[in-house]
Amino acid sequence: MRTGLPFALPDMRIGLLGGSFDPAHEGHVTITEAAMRQFRLDRVWWLVSPGNPLKAHGPAPMAQRIAHARRMLTDPRVVVTDIEQRLGTRKTADTIAALRRIYPGVRFVWLMGSDNLVQFHRWDRWRDIAATVPIGVLARPGSQTPARRSKAAQAMARARLPLAEAGTLALRQPPTWVLVNLPMSRQSSTALRAGR
Ligand SMILES: Nc1ncnc2c1ncn2[C@@H]1O[C@H](COP(=O)(O)OP(=O)(O)OP(=O)(O)O)[C@@H](O)[C@H]1O
Numbered sequence: 001m002r003t004g005l006p007f008a009l010p011d012m013r014i015g016l017l018g019g020s021f022d023p024a025h026e027g028h029v030t031i032t033e034a035a036m037r038q039f040r041l042d043r044v045w046w047l048v049s050p051g052n053p054l055k056a057h058g059p060a061p062m063a064q065r066i067a068h069a070r071r072m073l074t075d076p077r078v079v080v081t082d083i084e085q086r087l088g089t090r091k092t093a094d095t096i097a098a099l100r101r102i103y104p105g106v107r108f109v110w111l112m113g114s115d116n117l118v119q120f121h122r123w124d125r126w127r128d129i130a131a132t133v134p135i136g137v138l139a140r141p142g143s144q145t146p147a148r149r150s151k152a153a154q155a156m157a158r159a160r161l162p163l164a165e166a167g168t169l170a171l172r173q174p175p176t177w178v179l180v181n182l183p184m185s186r187q188s189s190t191a192l193r194a195g196r
Protein backbone atom coordinates (compact mmCIF):
# COMPACT_ATOMS: atom_id res chain seq x y z
CA MET A 1 0.00 0.00 0.00
CA ARG A 2 1.30 3.47 -0.90
CA THR A 3 1.48 5.98 1.93
CA GLY A 4 -1.36 8.40 2.50
CA LEU A 5 -4.00 6.23 0.84
CA PRO A 6 -7.14 5.30 2.81
CA PHE A 7 -7.48 1.80 4.25
CA ALA A 8 -9.95 -0.68 2.76
CA LEU A 9 -10.59 -4.42 2.96
CA PRO A 10 -11.80 -6.61 0.08
CA ASP A 11 -15.61 -6.74 -0.14
CA MET A 12 -16.02 -3.43 1.64
CA ARG A 13 -18.68 -1.29 -0.03
CA ILE A 14 -17.16 2.13 -0.55
CA GLY A 15 -18.95 5.12 -2.04
CA LEU A 16 -16.77 7.61 -3.91
CA LEU A 17 -18.00 11.20 -3.84
CA GLY A 18 -15.77 13.18 -6.17
CA GLY A 19 -15.97 16.92 -5.96
CA SER A 20 -14.30 20.29 -5.87
CA PHE A 21 -15.52 20.82 -2.27
CA ASP A 22 -14.79 24.52 -2.70
CA PRO A 23 -16.00 24.68 0.02
CA ALA A 24 -17.67 21.54 1.42
CA HIS A 25 -21.18 22.17 2.77
CA GLU A 26 -24.24 20.62 4.38
CA GLY A 27 -25.46 19.35 0.98
CA HIS A 28 -22.39 17.10 0.71
CA VAL A 29 -23.02 15.78 4.23
CA THR A 30 -26.72 15.17 3.51
CA ILE A 31 -26.12 13.17 0.32
CA THR A 32 -23.30 11.23 1.99
CA GLU A 33 -25.61 10.15 4.82
CA ALA A 34 -28.38 9.29 2.34
CA ALA A 35 -25.98 7.28 0.17
CA MET A 36 -24.57 5.41 3.15
CA ARG A 37 -28.07 4.43 4.28
CA GLN A 38 -29.73 3.77 0.92
CA PHE A 39 -26.84 1.86 -0.69
CA ARG A 40 -25.75 0.13 2.55
CA LEU A 41 -22.20 1.41 2.25
CA ASP A 42 -19.43 0.72 4.78
CA ARG A 43 -17.52 3.90 3.94
CA VAL A 44 -17.75 7.01 1.79
CA TRP A 45 -14.57 8.63 0.52
CA TRP A 46 -14.72 12.28 -0.43
CA LEU A 47 -12.30 12.56 -3.32
CA VAL A 48 -11.25 16.20 -3.18
CA SER A 49 -10.44 16.98 -6.81
CA PRO A 50 -7.19 18.70 -7.88
CA GLY A 51 -9.49 20.44 -10.41
CA ASN A 52 -12.63 19.47 -12.32
CA PRO A 53 -11.57 18.81 -15.96
CA LEU A 54 -14.67 20.73 -17.17
CA LYS A 55 -14.26 23.82 -14.96
CA ALA A 56 -12.16 26.69 -16.32
CA HIS A 57 -11.24 28.21 -12.94
CA GLY A 58 -9.02 26.27 -10.55
CA PRO A 59 -10.36 25.75 -7.00
CA ALA A 60 -8.92 26.99 -3.67
CA PRO A 61 -5.74 25.25 -2.47
CA MET A 62 -6.14 21.53 -1.72
CA ALA A 63 -5.01 21.77 1.94
CA GLN A 64 -7.60 24.46 2.66
CA ARG A 65 -10.44 22.48 1.04
CA ILE A 66 -9.43 19.27 2.83
CA ALA A 67 -9.22 20.96 6.26
CA HIS A 68 -12.63 22.57 5.83
CA ALA A 69 -14.20 19.32 4.56
CA ARG A 70 -12.90 17.44 7.62
CA ARG A 71 -14.45 20.04 9.92
CA MET A 72 -17.86 19.37 8.32
CA LEU A 73 -17.81 15.69 9.28
CA THR A 74 -18.43 13.76 12.48
CA ASP A 75 -19.00 10.26 11.07
CA PRO A 76 -15.72 8.26 11.18
CA ARG A 77 -16.92 6.17 8.23
CA VAL A 78 -16.52 9.19 5.96
CA VAL A 79 -12.94 9.78 4.81
CA VAL A 80 -11.70 12.98 3.17
CA THR A 81 -8.83 12.24 0.80
CA ASP A 82 -6.54 13.92 -1.72
CA ILE A 83 -6.09 10.56 -3.41
CA GLU A 84 -6.43 11.98 -6.95
CA GLN A 85 -3.52 14.33 -6.28
CA ARG A 86 -1.47 11.44 -4.89
CA LEU A 87 -2.31 9.18 -7.85
CA GLY A 88 -1.80 11.97 -10.38
CA THR A 89 -5.31 11.45 -11.80
CA ARG A 90 -7.86 14.13 -12.55
CA LYS A 91 -10.33 12.39 -14.83
CA THR A 92 -12.78 10.09 -13.10
CA ALA A 93 -12.21 7.20 -15.53
CA ASP A 94 -8.49 7.24 -14.63
CA THR A 95 -9.18 7.54 -10.90
CA ILE A 96 -11.55 4.59 -10.89
CA ALA A 97 -9.17 2.44 -12.95
CA ALA A 98 -6.33 3.23 -10.51
CA LEU A 99 -8.47 2.53 -7.43
CA ARG A 100 -9.59 -0.83 -8.82
CA ARG A 101 -5.93 -1.79 -9.35
CA ILE A 102 -4.86 -0.66 -5.86
CA TYR A 103 -7.88 -2.08 -4.03
CA PRO A 104 -8.79 -5.42 -5.68
CA GLY A 105 -12.09 -6.82 -4.43
CA VAL A 106 -13.37 -3.56 -2.98
CA ARG A 107 -16.89 -2.76 -4.14
CA PHE A 108 -16.72 0.86 -5.24
CA VAL A 109 -19.85 2.87 -6.04
CA TRP A 110 -19.56 6.24 -7.79
CA LEU A 111 -21.77 8.88 -6.15
CA MET A 112 -23.00 12.11 -7.72
CA GLY A 113 -25.68 14.74 -7.36
CA SER A 114 -28.37 14.77 -10.05
CA ASP A 115 -26.89 18.02 -11.50
CA ASN A 116 -23.83 16.00 -12.44
CA LEU A 117 -25.90 13.35 -14.21
CA VAL A 118 -27.22 16.12 -16.50
CA GLN A 119 -23.71 16.64 -17.89
CA PHE A 120 -22.28 13.16 -17.29
CA HIS A 121 -22.23 12.47 -21.06
CA ARG A 122 -19.58 15.23 -21.38
CA TRP A 123 -17.16 13.44 -19.04
CA ASP A 124 -14.21 11.69 -20.59
CA ARG A 125 -15.04 7.97 -21.26
CA TRP A 126 -18.31 8.22 -19.37
CA ARG A 127 -19.60 5.00 -20.88
CA ASP A 128 -16.52 3.18 -19.55
CA ILE A 129 -17.16 4.62 -16.09
CA ALA A 130 -20.76 3.39 -16.21
CA ALA A 131 -19.60 -0.02 -17.40
CA THR A 132 -17.06 -0.28 -14.56
CA VAL A 133 -18.78 0.87 -11.34
CA PRO A 134 -22.35 1.07 -10.06
CA ILE A 135 -23.55 4.68 -9.88
CA GLY A 136 -25.68 6.20 -7.12
CA VAL A 137 -27.33 9.51 -8.03
CA LEU A 138 -28.69 11.73 -5.24
CA ALA A 139 -31.38 14.25 -6.10
CA ARG A 140 -30.46 17.92 -6.04
CA PRO A 141 -33.18 20.59 -6.14
CA GLY A 142 -33.88 21.78 -9.68
CA SER A 143 -32.04 19.04 -11.50
CA GLN A 144 -34.15 15.90 -11.04
CA THR A 145 -36.21 16.34 -14.21
CA PRO A 146 -33.23 17.37 -16.40
CA ALA A 147 -31.31 14.45 -14.87
CA ARG A 148 -34.03 11.95 -15.73
CA ARG A 149 -34.13 13.33 -19.30
CA SER A 150 -30.36 13.58 -19.67
CA LYS A 151 -28.46 11.89 -22.45
CA ALA A 152 -26.68 9.57 -20.01
CA ALA A 153 -29.92 8.62 -18.22
CA GLN A 154 -31.56 7.80 -21.55
CA ALA A 155 -28.57 5.77 -22.68
CA MET A 156 -28.50 3.85 -19.38
CA ALA A 157 -32.29 3.53 -19.04
CA ARG A 158 -32.31 -0.26 -19.04
CA ALA A 159 -29.62 -0.39 -16.34
CA ARG A 160 -31.62 1.72 -13.86
CA LEU A 161 -32.56 -0.01 -10.61
CA PRO A 162 -35.83 0.68 -8.83
CA LEU A 163 -35.35 2.56 -5.55
CA ALA A 164 -36.56 -0.49 -3.61
CA GLU A 165 -33.40 -2.31 -4.75
CA ALA A 166 -30.98 0.51 -3.92
CA GLY A 167 -29.56 -1.52 -1.03
CA THR A 168 -28.11 -4.02 -3.51
CA LEU A 169 -26.44 -1.40 -5.73
CA ALA A 170 -22.87 -2.11 -4.59
CA LEU A 171 -23.27 -5.83 -5.31
CA ARG A 172 -24.65 -5.42 -8.82
CA GLN A 173 -22.79 -5.96 -12.05
CA PRO A 174 -22.36 -2.62 -13.89
CA PRO A 175 -23.83 -0.92 -15.79
CA THR A 176 -26.29 -0.27 -12.99
CA TRP A 177 -27.51 2.94 -11.38
CA VAL A 178 -30.21 4.31 -9.16
CA LEU A 179 -31.66 7.73 -8.49
CA VAL A 180 -32.51 8.54 -4.87
CA ASN A 181 -34.97 11.37 -4.32
CA LEU A 182 -34.80 12.23 -0.63
CA PRO A 183 -33.62 14.06 1.40
CA MET A 184 -32.65 17.18 -0.53
CA SER A 185 -30.47 20.14 0.30
CA ARG A 186 -30.32 23.52 -1.44
CA GLN A 187 -26.73 24.18 -0.41
CA SER A 188 -24.07 24.86 -3.05
CA SER A 189 -20.41 25.87 -3.02
CA THR A 190 -21.20 28.59 -5.58
CA ALA A 191 -23.72 30.17 -3.17
CA LEU A 192 -21.26 29.96 -0.27
CA ARG A 193 -18.47 31.57 -2.33
CA ALA A 194 -20.92 34.35 -3.20
CA GLY A 195 -21.64 34.82 0.54
CA ARG A 196 -25.27 33.65 0.27
N1 LIG B 1 -27.04 20.17 -2.34
C1 LIG B 1 -26.66 19.10 -3.03
N2 LIG B 1 -27.54 18.12 -3.33
C2 LIG B 1 -27.15 17.03 -4.05
N3 LIG B 1 -25.90 16.84 -4.52
C3 LIG B 1 -24.99 17.79 -4.25
C4 LIG B 1 -25.32 18.96 -3.50
N4 LIG B 1 -24.19 19.72 -3.40
C5 LIG B 1 -23.22 19.07 -4.06
N5 LIG B 1 -23.68 17.90 -4.59
C6 LIG B 1 -22.93 16.90 -5.35
O1 LIG B 1 -21.68 16.70 -4.68
C7 LIG B 1 -20.64 16.49 -5.63
C8 LIG B 1 -19.54 17.52 -5.44
O2 LIG B 1 -20.11 18.79 -5.60
P1 LIG B 1 -19.24 20.13 -5.61
O3 LIG B 1 -18.08 19.97 -4.70
O4 LIG B 1 -19.00 20.58 -6.99
O5 LIG B 1 -20.24 21.16 -4.88
P2 LIG B 1 -21.22 22.20 -5.58
O6 LIG B 1 -22.06 22.80 -4.51
O7 LIG B 1 -21.93 21.53 -6.73
O8 LIG B 1 -20.18 23.26 -6.14
P3 LIG B 1 -20.37 24.42 -7.22
O9 LIG B 1 -21.56 25.23 -6.77
O10 LIG B 1 -19.07 25.15 -7.14
O11 LIG B 1 -20.59 23.72 -8.54
C9 LIG B 1 -21.31 16.58 -7.02
O12 LIG B 1 -21.63 15.26 -7.44
C10 LIG B 1 -22.57 17.38 -6.74
O13 LIG B 1 -23.60 17.05 -7.65
Ligand SMILES: O=C(O)c1ccc[n+]([C@@H]2O[C@H](COP(=O)([O-])O)[C@@H](O)[C@H]2O)c1
Binds near residue numbers: 054092
Ligand atom coordinates in the same frame (compact mmCIF):
# COMPACT_ATOMS: atom_id res chain seq x y z
O1 LIG C 1 -13.57 12.83 -15.82
C1 LIG C 1 -14.18 13.81 -16.28
O2 LIG C 1 -14.17 14.10 -17.50
C2 LIG C 1 -14.97 14.69 -15.34
C3 LIG C 1 -15.64 15.82 -15.79
C4 LIG C 1 -16.35 16.59 -14.88
C5 LIG C 1 -16.37 16.24 -13.53
N1 LIG C 1 -15.68 15.14 -13.14
C6 LIG C 1 -15.67 14.78 -11.71
O3 LIG C 1 -16.92 14.98 -11.12
C7 LIG C 1 -16.79 15.25 -9.74
C8 LIG C 1 -17.64 16.45 -9.38
O4 LIG C 1 -16.99 17.62 -9.83
P1 LIG C 1 -17.45 19.04 -9.30
O5 LIG C 1 -16.40 20.01 -9.74
O6 LIG C 1 -18.80 19.27 -9.90
O7 LIG C 1 -17.50 18.93 -7.82
C9 LIG C 1 -15.27 15.42 -9.50
O8 LIG C 1 -14.77 14.22 -8.98
C10 LIG C 1 -14.74 15.66 -10.91
O9 LIG C 1 -13.41 15.24 -11.10
C11 LIG C 1 -15.01 14.37 -14.00
